[in-house]
Amino acid sequence: MHMDKVDVTHHISSQLNEALEHVRGRVLRMGGVVEQQIARAMRALTEADVLLAEEVASNDYQVNSLEVSLDEECTQILARRQPAASDLRLVVAIIKTITDLERIGDEAEKIARTAIAVTDRRPAHNYTSLESLANHVRGMLRDALDAFARLDAEAALAVAREDTRVDHEYEMLMRQCITYMMEDQRTIRGMIDLMWCARALERIGDHASNICEYVIYLVEGKDVRHTTLDEMAQVVRERGPEATPAQPGDDELP
Amino acid sequence: MHMDKVDVTHHISSQLNEALEHVRGRVLRMGGVVEQQIARAMRALTEADVLLAEEVASNDYQVNSLEVSLDEECTQILARRQPAASDLRLVVAIIKTITDLERIGDEAEKIARTAIAVTDRRPAHNYTSLESLANHVRGMLRDALDAFARLDAEAALAVAREDTRVDHEYEMLMRQCITYMMEDQRTIRGMIDLMWCARALERIGDHASNICEYVIYLVEGKDVRHTTLDEMAQVVRERGPEATPAQPGDDELP
Numbered sequence: 001m002h003m004d005k006v007d008v009t010h011h012i013s014s015q016l017n018e019a020l021e022h023v024r025g026r027v028l029r030m031g032g033v034v035e036q037q038i039a040r041a042m043r044a045l046t047e048a049d050v051l052l053a054e055e056v057a058s059n060d061y062q063v064n065s066l067e068v069s070l071d072e073e074c075t076q077i078l079a080r081r082q083p084a085a086s087d088l089r090l091v092v093a094i095i096k097t098i099t100d101l102e103r104i105g106d107e108a109e110k111i112a113r114t115a116i117a118v119t120d121r122r123p124a125h126n127y128t129s130l131e132s133l134a135n136h137v138r139g140m141l142r143d144a145l146d147a148f149a150r151l152d153a154e155a156a157l158a159v160a161r162e163d164t165r166v167d168h169e170y171e172m173l174m175r176q177c178i179t180y181m182m183e184d185q186r187t188i189r190g191m192i193d194l195m196w197c198a199r200a201l202e203r204i205g206d207h208a209s210n211i212c213e214y215v216i217y218l219v220e221g222k223d224v225r226h227t228t229l230d231e232m233a234q235v236v237r238e239r240g241p242e243a244t245p246a247q248p249g250d251d252e253l254p
Numbered sequence: 255m256h257m258d259k260v261d262v263t264h265h266i267s268s269q270l271n272e273a274l275e276h277v278r279g280r281v282l283r284m285g286g287v288v289e290q291q292i293a294r295a296m297r298a299l300t301e302a303d304v305l306l307a308e309e310v311a312s313n314d315y316q317v318n319s320l321e322v323s324l325d326e327e328c329t330q331i332l333a334r335r336q337p338a339a340s341d342l343r344l345v346v347a348i349i350k351t352i353t354d355l356e357r358i359g360d361e362a363e364k365i366a367r368t369a370i371a372v373t374d375r376r377p378a379h380n381y382t383s384l385e386s387l388a389n390h391v392r393g394m395l396r397d398a399l400d401a402f403a404r405l406d407a408e409a410a411l412a413v414a415r416e417d418t419r420v421d422h423e424y425e426m427l428m429r430q431c432i433t434y435m436m437e438d439q440r441t442i443r444g445m446i447d448l449m450w451c452a453r454a455l456e457r458i459g460d461h462a463s464n465i466c467e468y469v470i471y472l473v474e475g476k477d478v479r480h481t482t483l484d485e486m487a488q489v490v491r492e493r494g495p496e497a498t499p500a501q502p503g504d505d506e507l508p
Binding site: 061067068071074075078079082084085089092099185188189192195225226 | 315318319321322325328329332333336338339342343346349350353432435436439442443446449453479480
């Protein structure tokens with residue numbers, strides 16, 4: 001009897017683990033799609049490639065259907081496998097991560113739509129700062145997905161720190177745009193398009209930070225949303241770098 | 255034995271219902287707080303009231319802690335009550351609604367921070383359009399929360415339709431701002447502040463629409479995110495207005 005019970009538990013937990021691995025893999029692939037969307041939207045903008053821009057804009061439906069189907073997969077895991085403790089926390093974090101990835105997709109689509117609108121009046125001299133901002137936030141997103149894949153709180157914290165630098169870069173770019181507009185009002189429309197793209201990129205940085213906060217929450221069991229970077233670092237350091245990061249199934253709900 | 259089992263089931267389901275009612279009540283109160291934040295941020299902006307603006311900005315921590323604590327409450331419900339079918343869908347929809355409400359709070363905070371920054375150079379002549387946009391989206395948010403409270407898919411659909419009008423109003427306001435900037439470049443800074451506020455309001459409308467899409471999903475069991483308004487109306491109408499709206503516990507997962 002005892003053996004039977006152990007076997008059943010083992011069986012259930014391995015089905016749960018498989019389901020969790022499956023959905024995590026799909027989230028990472030969704031992240032890859034979304035990162036591609038940002039890269040291609042930026043290329044369409046800087047190379048004035050309307051066809052590419054239209055392709056990016058129409059590809060957003062893929063990101064959207066990934067969101068709907070991943071949400072459904074998570075709901076099914078909750079219904080059928082009834083995960084407890086840190087497995088449950090993982091599923092909730094995945095549901096939230098999916099929302100952030102979908103919103104990143106929306107921002108990429110906005111850049112693509114701007115690329116379609118601005119091709120005849122592009123202020124080429126200023127795309128350098130925008131491209132550098134775009135590379136910065138794409139790097140953040142990649143690192144956030146990496147931290148999520150390895151459930152690495154230290155790496156997640158590093159990404160959250162990066163967001164402060166992105167915000168600074170964004171502010172500089174904004175000031176630059178306003179200066180151009182004041183100097184020559186023929187640049188106003190072009191600069192406003194550029195400012196919307198910069199704002200979209202800054203938002204992508206915020207979403208990447210959100211994903212990192214879920215990772216820290218998962219690993220450390222403390223909610224670090226709406227805390228300062230120093231407080232976050234405290235949470236990550238309390239455990240110490242030599243501590244083994246928690247894996248799904250390790251611990252109880254806080 | 256049979257009676258015992260029925261009693262236990264009844265007991266469990268009434269505890270679950272109580273837990274769901276409790277968390278729904280708190281979500282509605284969070285919605286009320288957030289709506290107040292928008293109203294007061296707008297008043298601070300139009301009346302150049304820096305003290306009020308600072309109060310609104312610093313009150314955002316309340317909205318943030320509501321998000322964290324409501325997320326925790328939902329996770330506890332999933333862990334302890336293991337809801338199935340439409341109860342489970344309700345919990346997932348609540349988790350998503352909380353995120354949208356928190357983001358609305360962020361947008362209100364942004365308007366408040368703009369109000370702090372612009373007081374010395376306010377372009378008063380243009381606040382009328384902005385105020386009308388603000389009233390429009392506040393109405394949308396109120397109606398969305400109402401639809402959520404009554405799980406009313408028809409009402410939710412009406413709010414989603416309203417978002418098209420809000421987007422149109424926003425576009426008009428943007429064009430107006432650009433025209434002013436081109437006519438008189440001394441207005442550039444003020445107009446950009448105003449454009450950020452308008453963008454924040456337009457986002458609030460989007461978040462209110464998201465909440466309505468969760469309501470339609472809950473009631474109709476079909477995911478209407480990323481579908482057109484016509485497709486949404488189709489889903490709501492298929493049931494017909496005389497059909498009883500589904501309540502948590504009524505049906506199975508799709």
